[in-house]
Amino acid sequence: MTRHTVVIAPDSFKGTATAIEVTDALAEGWASARPGDILIRMPLADGGEGTLDAFEIAVPGAERVPVTVHGPDGRAVNASWIRLPDNSAVVELAETSGITLLSPLLPVDAHTIGFGQAIAAALDAGVERVYLAIGGSSSTDGGVGALTALGARFLDADDEPIANGGRGLADLASVNLGGLRQLPSGGAVILSDVTSELLGAEGAAAVFGPQKGATPSDVAALDAGLVRLAGLLSADPATPGAGAAGGTGFGMLAWGATLAAGANAVGEVVRAADAVASASIVVTGEGRFDGQSDAGKVPSYVRALAAAGSAQPMLVAGAISAEPVGFAATVSLTEIAGSSDAAMTDTLRWLRAAGERLARTL
Template structure:
C-alpha cells in the first residue's frame, strides 16, 4: 500500500499594518513570498480593523447607515455569520450560533471625525445602532470590539440607540456626548430592545475602570482632545451616569462622592473604562462578558484547529513595540501557537523590541521592513512588495 506524506502548511496569521495594509493584505503578501503551502488567517484584537479581518475569514460584511460620533450619518459595517456555518477557515465550528462582530471604531471611531476631536459631544450612538441591526437580523451572539473610540460618553449613546431614555430633571431626553450626562436624573428602560437570547462578549484588552485616575476620562480623554478642564467635566458626568444607573436600576456601580470619586461593582470593573466608558454600558445594559480581544477572536476563527498541522506560524503587525507586549495580536497568536508546540516568527514594519523581549513573548524572530528599506515613507508606500521579500527570507531561514 502506498503511503503519502502529510504536507504541513505555514499558518499566516498577522494583524494589519496600520495606514498601509489590512491584515488580509499582509497575509496574502507573506504567502506569495513564501512559495510553500499556506493557510491565511488574518487576525485582530478587537480594535480598528477587526471587521475587515473577520470578513476576510469568511464572515459577510453588512453595511448600514448609522449615527456617526458628531451626530451626522455615516455608512458603517459589521461582520455577520448565520447560524450553522463554520466559525472560520478550519471548517469545523465549535459554536455555530448566528454571530455578529461589531467594531466600535466603524461607527464611533476617531476616524469618523472629519473636523477634529469633539471630546465633550462625541457619541457612541452609532455603535448601538449597529447592535440593534444585528439583533433584528437574528444574532444569537454579538462580539463587540472596543478600540479607537471618538467619544467619552460612558456608552450612553449606545444605550440610547437601544431604547434607553436618559432624562434630565424636566423629563427631557439628553443630547449627545459625555458632558450631557451631568444633567442626568433618571434612566427609563421601558422601551429598551429585547436582548433575551443574545449573548454579548466584549473583546478588549483594556482593564481600566470607568472612573478615577485610571478611568476613561483621565486616561483616554486627552487622547481624544480633552483639555484638563474637559477631563474634569467628563469625570463628573461619568460619575453621575454611574450613580443614577445604580440608584434607578440597582446596578453594582455605586459611587461615593468625596474628593476622589470611587466606583465599585460595574463602574469599577476591569474594562468598564474601555472606549470612553462603552465597556461600562456593555456590562450594565447588555450584561456582557469582557474577554481578552485576541484570545477570543482566535477561538472564534478556529485558530486552534488550523495550528495543529502547521510547521510554522507567521504573525505580525505594523510596529513591534512595548504596546505589542500588552496583549496585542502577535503575542496572542504566539501564546496560542505555543500550546500546540508550533514555532512563531513575526513580520513588521519596524521593531523596537529586543530579541529577549520577543522570546519572552514566544516569538523566535522578527523580520522588519526596515531591515530591507531604512526609509519609513518608502516602507509604507511599498509595504506589499517588501513583505514578499521578507517572506522569501523567512522561507530561506526557516523552511
C-alpha cells in the same frame, strides 16, 4: 527544500494597512522566496479595526450585512455587521463610531449612537448572540450613545435628553432603562484588548482621552461626567475593561454583556488554534510591538498557540520597542525601511520585504 505549512495571522497595522492587506503582503513576500510552501491566510483582530474582516474571511458562510448609521459626528455612515452561520452577529465599533471617521477630532462631542444602531439592526434581524468589537473608538461617552440607540433614556434635571457625546454627561441627572432592548437569547460578548477601569487616573478619559484630542481640562470634565454615569448604572466601574472605548465597555456591561479578551475570542470563533496546530510556522504581527503587546493582543495570542504545538512563531511589526521574547525570528518595518515615516508611507511594500526576509531565515 523542506516544504512548510505557514499560517499568516497578523492584526491590522492601524492607520496604514488592514489585517487582510497585511496578510496578503506578507504572503506575497514569503511566496517570492519559498514558492513551494503551503500558505494559510488568517487575518486576526483583537476587537478593533479589522474584526469584521477577520470573521468574514475565516468563517465559511459568514455574511456581511450593510447598515447605514449616524456616525460619531452625526453624519451618515455606510457600515455593516457580520452574520455568522450559527446566527450570531459581529458588530464593530470602529466601523460605525470609530476615530477614523472623524476629521477633525471631537473629543467631547463624538458619540456611539451608530454603534448602537448597528446592534439594533442585528437584533431586528433575529440574531441569537452578539459579539461587540469595541476597539478604535472616537468618543468618551460611556456607551451612552449606543444605549440610547437601544432604547435607554439619559435625562437632565428637567427630564430632557442630554446632549450627545461626553459633553452631555455633565448634565446627566437620571437614567430610564424601561425601553432598553433585551439581550439576545445567547447574550452579548464584548471583544476588547483594553483592561482599564472606567474612572480615575487609569480610566477611560485619562488614558485614552488625549489620544482623541482631549485637553487636560477636557479630560477632567469627561471623567467627572463618567463618575455621574457610574452612579446611575448598575455595572461596576472598577471592572477591568470597563474603560475600553471611552467607557463603552462600561455601558455594554450595564446592558448585560460579558467581557472577553478580544484576540482570544476572535481566535476561538475562527478556529485559529486548529490552523496553527496544522502548521510548522506561524507569522503574526501588529503596527507596534511594545509593552502592551503581551496584554492579550494578537501577537501574544498567536505565540501562545504556537507554544502549545510545534509551530515556530515569527513576528513582523511596524516598530518593535519591547523585547520580542518567544519568537523564532522578528522583523521591524522601521528598521528595514530606514525610518518610521518610510515604513508608514509604503507599508505594503515593506511588509512584502518582511515576508521575504522571514522566509529566507529558514
